[in-house]
Amino acid sequence: MILDDELLNAVAAEAKRSERLRMNRDLRNSADDTSQRMLNALEVGTVLPIHRHRSTSETQILLRGRIDVMFYDDLGRETDRFRLDPRSGAYGVDIPAGQWHSLTVLEPAVIFEAKDGPYRPLAPDDVLE
Template sequence: MIIDDKLLNQVSQQARKSERLRMNYNLHESLDAKAQRLFNALEPGTHLPVHRHRHTAETYILLRGLINVMFYDSEGNETERFTLNPSEGNYGVHIPSGQWHTLEVIEPSVIFEVKDGPYTPLSPDDIMSIKR
């Protein structure tokens, strides 16, 4: 399999048509895989709640577009903000296990995302309600 503009354009087109304004393209064969590797196409206006993954770190590498990734403390205060923009040499971010985070899509984007498996849906305790 080649990872090229054709593939990224296809996933981005699906994201634009999605009610959630995002679409995954999984490279792992099952949700039980030990490594969850995927492309995540994200459109401006998509909403990802502030959340954490208690049992795995997560890494984003931005292949195209522009996003902000925000870290929060347990009180809901933003503690760090990273602007990812490949044209400016800012390619990715590593999110430690347990770190509250979310992202903001500034322009249509595609990230390569990696975290440990198996896939575990977020529990209500891993989603933080804050006013943004």
């Protein structure tokens, strides 16, 4: 599979139609694949809760658009903010395992995400509300 404008446009179109204003495209070879690789198309207005992945770091590479990625402490206070915009040379962020994080979409975006290990839904205590 080639990651080109045609694929990014298709995933972005699905995000626009989605009630959540975002859509993932799984890039794993099978459900047994021991890594997580995906495209995540995000529209302005999508809401990602503050969350963490206890056992894996997460790498996000912005392919198009503009987003802010925020880090938080255990009380939900913002500790860092990174503006990603490939046009200005800010392409991605590596999020350490256990780091609370979220993002805000500033213009429609597509990111490539990678995490270690198989997919596991977030546990309730890994989401700050």
